[in-house]
Amino acid sequence: MTETITPLTAFDDASLDEAFRALTDQVRSAASQLTTAEAQENFRLDWLGRKQGRLKLLSETWLKTAPPEAKKSLGMRFNTLKNEIEAALASEPASSKASSAPALDLSLPGIRRNIGVEHPLTRTMREMTAVFAALGYSVGIGPEVETDFYNFEALNFPPNHPARDTQDTLVVADQEGKPLRERLLMRTHTSPVQIRSMVSNPPPLRIVIPGKVHRNDESDATHSPIFHQVEGLCVDTNITFSDLKGTLDYAMKAFFGSSVKTRFFPSFFPFTEPSADVQISCPFCGQKGCRKCKFSGWIELLGCGMVDPAVFAAVDARRIENGLEPAYDTKKISGFAFGMGVERIAMMKYGVGDIGQFYSGDLRFLSQFV
Numbered sequence: 001m002t003e004t005i006t007p008l009t010a011f012d013d014a015s016l017d018e019a020f021r022a023l024t025d026q027v028r029s030a031a032s033q034l035t036t037a038e039a040q041e042n043f044r045l046d047w048l049g050r051k052q053g054r055l056k057l058l059s060e061t062w063l064k065t066a067p068p069e070a071k072k073s074l075g076m077r078f079n080t081l082k083n084e085i086e087a088a089l090a091s092e093p094a095s096s097k098a099s100s101a102p103a104l105d106l107s108l109p110g111i112r113r114n115i116g117v118e119h120p121l122t123r124t125m126r127e128m129t130a131v132f133a134a135l136g137y138s139v140g141i142g143p144e145v146e147t148d149f150y151n152f153e154a155l156n157f158p159p160n161h162p163a164r165d166t167q168d169t170l171v172v173a174d175q176e177g178k179p180l181r182e183r184l185l186m187r188t189h190t191s192p193v194q195i196r197s198m199v200s201n202p203p204p205l206r207i208v209i210p211g212k213v214h215r216n217d218e219s220d221a222t223h224s225p226i227f228h229q230v231e232g233l234c235v236d237t238n239i240t241f242s243d244l245k246g247t248l249d250y251a252m253k254a255f256f257g258s259s260v261k262t263r264f265f266p267s268f269f270p271f272t273e274p275s276a277d278v279q280i281s282c283p284f285c286g287q288k289g290c291r292k293c294k295f296s297g298w299i300e301l302l303g304c305g306m307v308d309p310a311v312f313a314a315v316d317a318r319r320i321e322n323g324l325e326p327a328y329d330t331k332k333i334s335g336f337a338f339g340m341g342v343e344r345i346a347m348m349k350y351g352v353g354d355i356g357q358f359y360s361g362d363l364r365f366l367s368q369f370v
Helices: 013-031 037-048 054-065 068-090 094-100 120-133 191-200 241-256 309-321 342-350 355-359 363-369
Strands: 145-147 171-173 184-186 205-214 226-236 262-269 272-281 298-307 334-341
Touching: 013 037, 013 068, 037 054, 037 068, 054 068, 120 205, 120 226, 120 241, 120 342, 120 363, 191 205, 191 226, 191 309, 191 334, 226 241, 226 342, 241 262, 241 272, 241 298, 241 334, 262 298, 272 334, 298 309, 298 342, 334 342, 342 355
Parallel strands: none
Antiparallel strands: 145 184, 171 184, 205 226, 226 334, 262 272, 272 298, 298 334
């Protein structure tokens, strides 16, 4: 083998680089052919064998003829070449890789990323909003921090009404030195959006308002200081209580099933007159009686009524303050409004016993709604 080794005639950097580049190419070419363990062993013996290995013979031959000043550079290049050879030996033979790799079945479906699930409250609000959107209602939104005017005064709440007390309402700022109507608070219902919509837009008006509301309530199984509502408002000429009943009857059937019945009972709300509570026949037991309907066959679900003329008067007064023409003459227009709690409906629909579970962030609970 020593006869086949070409001696070096020059030891400058360019000559050494060229010689070792050729050796590196030989190593890489041979390494690409290592398909079996036997071929890998032959490669090792050929290059790193103790007696007749190429690297040993090259080192002995070239180092002997190299001048002293070139031996350090030559030794460094031999170490680099040795590392290249050892790296090739460290890799697993190609045939071994192929045999150990699992077979790829291209007919199997790909792995889909888990993108999470829609929260049951979000789903319930979306479904309820979609029912009214199909009836031609647009979606209204508004701020959660409201003034007393939009949250109470314009909705015909008298100044001494219990709901305006801090025991029930979360007040943000009393606006010292300013009128009560400018007091800032967390909205207690989504009804202020109705007022804002009427102040900004003349009739006809049909909006559905989903959103978060805040009240100064203690948390328990059925109450939370933060919850959600879906409210609706329809204002036009010749709107009657029959239109309200027909709208809500259709909406309840669309949401709970065509077999559901509705019935209305007199009630009171400051912003509607006349007012009513709406009950639906229990969609879970078919009026036979169950725990969800407290064995009565009926479930009280929402409040509604015809918009009180005092509300229209307050809206027109604010429109005039804003430089707009009054548009809500009670001799020409009328309207109805309704509102329902999202948590109550979601708890009933999904059989949830504690409202706090909606806000716990427990993935074990939320994963049930995939």
